Amino acid sequence: GTTDYELALDLAVDNLGRAHIGGYSDATLDLQTVLPQSVTPVQSLPGGLGDGLYLVINPNLTGPQSLVYASYVGGVFADEIWGVDVDNQNAGYLAGMTASGDFASLNSTFPFSGATDGFATRIRPLGNGASDLMYSVFVGGGGFDRAFGIAVDRATRDAFVCGTAETGQSSDSWCVRLLSNGWLVSGDLFGDVAQFDMAISVCCAQGGNYIGVC
Secondary structure, rough: OOOOOOOEEEEEEOOOOOOEEEEEEEOOOHOOOOOOOOOOOOOOOOOOOOEEEEEEEEOOOOHHHHHEEEEEEEOOEEEEEEEEOOOOOOOOOEEEEEEEOOOOOOOOOOOOOEEEEEOOOOOOOEEEEHHHHHHHHHOOOOEEEEEEEEEEEEEEEEEEEEEEEEOOOEEEEEEEEEOOOOOOEEEEEEEEOOOOOOOOOEEOOOOOEEEOOO
16 A cells, blocks of 8 residues: 555455455556566556556565556546456456546447446456456446446356446346456346345356356
8 A cells, every 4th residue: 555545345366376456546656666667557547536456466475576566447537446356367357336437448338328337347467558458348327337246257257247226216236247358248137126236246157157146
């Protein structure tokens, strides 16, 4: 952390034993200044009013050297990462919420819409700059939408993302399936009428034959 406000919200461990951590930061720090000289993040500068923050930490190293990758994820307004998972190639999968119309998207089936949208982002933390962004897609409609959980089928690298869609006096839970390139191929909306429902976590069996949402 810095002297600003940071919050870690989820983590996953890859095949190399490194921790992939997602959360939130309102720091103004240029991440390039705290990374190894050979590592360039997808987004080194904050976008605005608070951004998602993605870190990769090697627990076998000590001190500043343990931070092997870091990137902001966000635009001019508030952005947060709530869910993290990894695939068998050690890429990070991030799920969260954005209020930023200029949020960087890639391969998104839908445009940004509404007050907030859920998002799912896949990043290879190799340090090659923008080329490490494999996809970044919006999930949401015309209201307040948030993505809280993400789980990756390591056999296919499909991602299952869950969250909530709020319109007016109620909200529904949802879960969608994304292909390895970010294309949305299926989804379900579930919840009680006139109630507030929220899906905050998802898990999946290898091969995508079974998923659990809570």
